[in-house]
Amino acid sequence: DRTAEPVGEIAWAPVRPPAATAAPPGLAFIDGVSRVDARVFADTATQPGLCGSVGVGAMLANGSARFGPCDVHRAAVFEPGRQVRFPPVSDRLSYPERPARGDRPEDIRGELEHLREEKEAALAARLAGEGWVVTADGRLRWLEPMSIVGYIKSHHRHYLSEELEKIVPQLAAGELT
Numbered sequence: 001d002r003t004a005e006p007v008g009e010i011a012w013a014p015v016r017p018p019a020a021t022a023a024p025p026g027l028a029f030i031d032g033v034s035r036v037d038a039r040v041f042a043d044t045a046t047q048p049g050l051c052g053s054v055g056v057g058a059m060l061a062n063g064s065a066r067f068g069p070c071d072v073h074r075a076a077v078f079e080p081g082r083q084v085r086f087p088p089v090s091d092r093l094s095y096p097e098r099p100a101r102g103d104r105p106e107d108i109r110g111e112l113e114h115l116r117e118e119k120e121a122a123l124a125a126r127l128a129g130e131g132w133v134v135t136a137d138g139r140l141r142w143l144e145p146m147s148i149v150g151y152i153k154s155h156h157r158h159y160l161s162e163e164l165e166k167i168v169p170q171l172a173a174g175e176l177t
Helices: 105-129
Strands: 027-040 049-061 065-078 097-099 133-137 148-151
Touching: 027 065, 027 105, 049 105, 065 105, 097 105, 105 133
Parallel strands: 027 133, 065 097, 133 148
Antiparallel strands: 027 049, 049 065
């Protein structure tokens, strides 16, 4: 078992997996998006709030690819302690109240991102519980042990030394380091 070997004592190089003897597990790819629908002010608010939407969904692959579960969630976000309730726009469109964790504009916007992360984590947990191996966009911020891989598409700094980075392009499909 290679996972038992200490890091740093073996050469960092491509590792070919053993030949597959069984069908691979199904894969679920999860991503989400958040959008500010409107910037809003309450009658007595000095700080603006927002009405926002979060969409979270999955693509499922187990021999073929198909759309998996997806959902849209909305929220009216204001500073903590502010009670603001919007009437529903229609039977299908409402913005439930969600207080931000601070009163700065970035806290208000950040709360919409927290909602997206919560919904992505819930979908990841559900699909992992159903036996899917989940690849989730972004950092993994939850602690429950699940079959989930965090995938970061945009790197803002290098994590590997120049010597080790040269090995990454050598990896073939299915190999790891």
